[in-house]
Amino acid sequence: xSFSDFHSAILQGIPDELPAPKPFDTRxxxxxxxxxxxxxAEKKLAVKNALRYFPEKFHAELxxxxxxxxxxxxxxxxxxxxxxxPITARNIEAFPHRSxxxxxxxxxxxxxxxxxxxxxxxxxITYGGNxxxxxxxAQYLIxxxxxxxxxxxxxxxxxxxxxxxxxxxxxxxxxxxxxxxxMIPNYSKPDDWxxxxxxxxxxxxxxxxxxxxxxxxxxIVHGTTITVLNAGRxxxxxxxxxxxxxxxxxxxxxxxxxxxxxxxxxxxVGVLAEINPKVTKIRHEQRxxxxxxxxLNTLINRIKDAKNHKEAVxxxxxxxxxxxxxxxxxxxxxxxxxxxQTSLHNPWAGGYYPAGLSFDESNQMMARKPEEFKKHVQxxxxxxxxxxxxxxxxxxxxxxxxxxxxxxxxxxxxxxxKEDGTYIYPSYVQDIMGPMCFDYGFGPFRWVCASSDPExxxxxxxxxxxxxxxxxxxxPKEIKQQLADNLLWIRQADENKLVVGSQARILYAESEGRxxxxxxxxxxxRDKRIKGPVILGRDHHDVSGTDxxxxxxxxxxxxxxxxxxxxxxxxxxxxxxxxxxxxxxxxGGVGWGEVINGGFGMLLDGSPEADRRLESMLFWDVNNGIAxxxxxxxxxxxxxxxxxMEAEPRLKVTLPNIADDKIxxxxx
Ligand SMILES: NC(=O)c1ccc[n+]([C@@H]2O[C@H](COP(=O)([O-])OP(=O)(O)OC[C@H]3O[C@@H](n4cnc5c(N)ncnc54)[C@H](O)[C@@H]3O)[C@@H](O)[C@H]2O)c1
Numbered sequence: 001x002s003f004s005d006f007h008s009a010i011l012q013g014i015p016d017e018l019p020a021p022k023p024f025d026t027r028x029x030x031x032x033x034x035x036x037x038x039x040x041a042e043k044k045l046a047v048k049n050a051l052r053y054f055p056e057k058f059h060a061e062l063x064x065x066x067x068x069x070x071x072x073x074x075x076x077x078x079x080x081x082x083x084x085x086p087i088t089a090r091n092i093e094a095f096p097h098r099s100x101x102x103x104x105x106x107x108x109x110x111x112x113x114x115x116x117x118x119x120x121x122x123x124x125i126t127y128g129g130n131x132x133x134x135x136x137x138a139q140y141l142i143x144x145x146x147x148x149x150x151x152x153x154x155x156x157x158x159x160x161x162x163x164x165x166x167x168x169x170x171x172x173x174x175x176x177x178x179x180x181x182x183m184i185p186n187y188s189k190p191d192d193w194x195x196x197x198x199x200x201x202x203x204x205x206x207x208x209x210x211x212x213x214x215x216x217x218x219x220i221v222h223g224t225t226i227t228v229l230n231a232g233r234x235x236x237x238x239x240x241x242x243x244x245x246x247x248x249x250x251x252x253x254x255x256x257x258x259x260x261x262x263x264x265x266x267x268x269v270g271v272l273a274e275i276n277p278k279v280t281k282i283r284h285e286q287r288x289x290x291x292x293x294x295x296l297n298t299l300i301n302r303i304k305d306a307k308n309h310k311e312a313v314x315x316x317x318x319x320x321x322x323x324x325x326x327x328x329x330x331x332x333x334x335x336x337x338x339x340x341q342t343s344l345h346n347p348w349a350g351g352y353y354p355a356g357l358s359f360d361e362s363n364q365m366m367a368r369k370p371e372e373f374k375k376h377v378q379x380x381x382x383x384x385x386x387x388x389x390x391x392x393x394x395x396x397x398x399x400x401x402x403x404x405x406x407x408x409x410x411x412x413x414x415x416x417x418k419e420d421g422t423y424i425y426p427s428y429v430q431d432i433m434g435p436m437c438f439d440y441g442f443g444p445f446r447w448v449c450a451s452s453d454p455e456x457x458x459x460x461x462x463x464x465x466x467x468x469x470x471x472x473x474x475x476p477k478e479i480k481q482q483l484a485d486n487l488l489w490i491r492q493a494d495e496n497k498l499v500v501g502s503q504a505r506i507l508y509a510e511s512e513g514r515x516x517x518x519x520x521x522x523x524x525x526r527d528k529r530i531k532g533p534v535i536l537g538r539d540h541h542d543v544s545g546t547d548x549x550x551x552x553x554x555x556x557x558x559x560x561x562x563x564x565x566x567x568x569x570x571x572x573x574x575x576x577x578x579x580x581x582x583x584x585x586x587x588g589g590v591g592w593g594e595v596i597n598g599g600f601g602m603l604l605d606g607s608p609e610a611d612r613r614l615e616s617m618l619f620w621d622v623n624n625g626i627a628x629x630x631x632x633x634x635x636x637x638x639x640x641x642x643x644x645m646e647a648e649p650r651l652k653v654t655l656p657n658i659a660d661d662k663i664x665x666x667x668x
Contacts, residue, residue, distance in 0.1 A: 013145030034074025131206025180205025216500035256341030354380035434555030441510035451532030525606030544625025578613025
């Protein structure tokens with residue numbers, strides 16, 4: 001399609017003539033059929049709601065088609081209106097626009113729907129099975145048209161993908177304000193999502209799907225690398241290197257597959273059990289897994305060898321994690337780090353395969369004899385915990401990876417509780433990400449080169465590395481290690497070839513690092529050392545953006561982990577300090593009703609205005625969360641916020657006075 005045809009297609013929005021119906025394309029990965037949850041009256045309402053996007057002349061033809069989509073797929077996606085041009089992160093100048101900021105948003109949302117990036121592109125789902133950019137293709141078409149037409153004196157309002165419209169605002173305001181899945185709290189149970197999403201009035205935006213900030217697997221690889229490196233530091237007397245250290249875990253799936261790549265980047269011997277041969281094959285072909293073993297004795301010998309030679313290597317065991325743990329117990333190999341990433345948030349329907357049954361036997365039993373299958377899963381979890389306990393008694397550090405491992409093991413009767421009812425092992429946020437990263441302000445800062453030129457990305461990598469090298473020289477000892485980890489990551493980033501879709505990079509940085517890196521990019525755009533603008537953002541798994549009591553804020557212990565003030569303040573604060581777009585979501589990662597998370601995007605165009613905005617907004621975006629973590633009495637956050645107050649005299653944060661527990665004894 002030519003440049004001008006692409007422009008005309010965008011500017012047309014909803015077409016004047018009905019496009020021909022599109023056949024269901026079986027070559028594309030499609031979303032599962034959704035629950036049939038609406039009453040007949042509600043189904044009529046869903047179709048009537050969908051028809052609102054189209055002129056009356058189309059209604060007679062579209063009504064039965066939309067009714068059929070609802071019957072067949074449980075949702076109305078309006079497949080016929082899917083555009084014919086490839087949706088991808090083009091150079092920013094290729095998008096028709098009157099506002100460069102709006103064009104940046106077009107680039108980012110196009111990346112989220114790119115076939116190479118999105119999980120179910122025809123259903124507008126980017127990742128996680130239900131993380132939606134829009135609910136239907138009409139919303140996409142209208143939004144792109146608005147973005148192409150709007151000026152810097154307008155703001156586009158999106159309600160869960162629905163473009164409510166353009167409203168007059170001003171140049172300093174965000175160009176887009178996004179909400180996803182915001183519900184009256186009592187209507188936030190999983191079936192409420194099914195019902196209201198089927199009606200076409202809300203959507204699940206996950207964390208970076210509905211905020212247009214997804215950058216493919218790179219984000220999870222970096223987060224996992226940081227987790228593994230910091231887990232190593234929990235080992236007594238460890239100087240931080242993972243050379244010659246063994247990390248055993250399970251899962252080579254969607255997120256868990258990143259463990260293989262991360263183990264190698266971190267310098268460890270990664271050993272990963274995966275029961276599904278297709279999944280192992282994909283990761284092996286992709287080279288995230290170096291070697292695959294079917295025989296446990298051969299694998300054990302290979303682990304010993306790799307450990308002795310301090311190899312950075314990922315070894316997959318094609319089989320059950322329980323069998324692997326039990327073989328390791330017998331072998332007497334010293335394993336330093338252990339975790340688990342089977343999908344135990346979904347234990348009875350394929351998330352966890354019990355020991356003693358083959359993969360096929362399990363698949364049959366879970367459908368035909370679910371009660372018997374449940375017993376196998378629970379017995380297997382008890383065996384798994386027993387083996388892990390032997391290994392932790394021998395000095396291994398084990399953590400729960402936010403996959404409900406300890407929850408389900410405990411329910412299965414495994415011995416995972418301390419006397420006070422808490423778990424014997426920490427979660428990765430409680431012990432690692434919370435105190436070692438989030439409380440100091442380190443989080444998943446990212447940028448996208450809007451020229452879509454890989455050379456620009458290489459230039460920004462070099463600039464970020466130089467900035468980190470400079471910061472390490474004067475950094476306090478508390479954060480030197482984090483800076484060094486990220487320096488290592490950014491130096492290797494290009495050769496690790498993790499770019500899929502837009503020319504994006506992730507880097508865990510704290511407030512000062514984010515600001516200094518952003519400032520240097522803006523200068524480089526001005527000097528034309530970078531060919532196009534740069535878009536800043538982060539995912540929501542961060543210091544300030546997300547209130548999620550079992551994940552991001554699980555290391556908050558003052559009771560406030562069940563409140564969501566921080567996430568709301570985060571986006572409100574970002575929006576009047578210069579964000580180009582802001583978004584706030586219900587759900588994401590851990591589920592609808594379980595988390596509120598906020599994010600932003602910001603265009604750096606080399607202007608002095610961008611300098612002012614980045615200073616103001618990034619400082620708030622990180623320190624808002626540190627202040628809250630400090631008020632929750634987290635020592636690392638108290639350290640970090642005091643340091644921020646020294647650097648910025650206008651910052652005055654209420655600090656907690658810490659009561660001695662002795663004062664409280666005998667009060668109740
Ligand atoms: N990586 C992270 O940062 C992170 C953060 C929070 C939560 N999680 C959780 O981690 C879990 C995994 O996520 P995912 O996207 O990789 O899921 P996934 O379902 O794609 O992958 C899990 C893999 O485990 C395998 N498996 C199941 N039982 C097994 C067994 N007994 N032995 C060996 N292999 C087995 C499955 O075949 C599957 O490939 C989820 O519960 C997710 O919520 C991950």
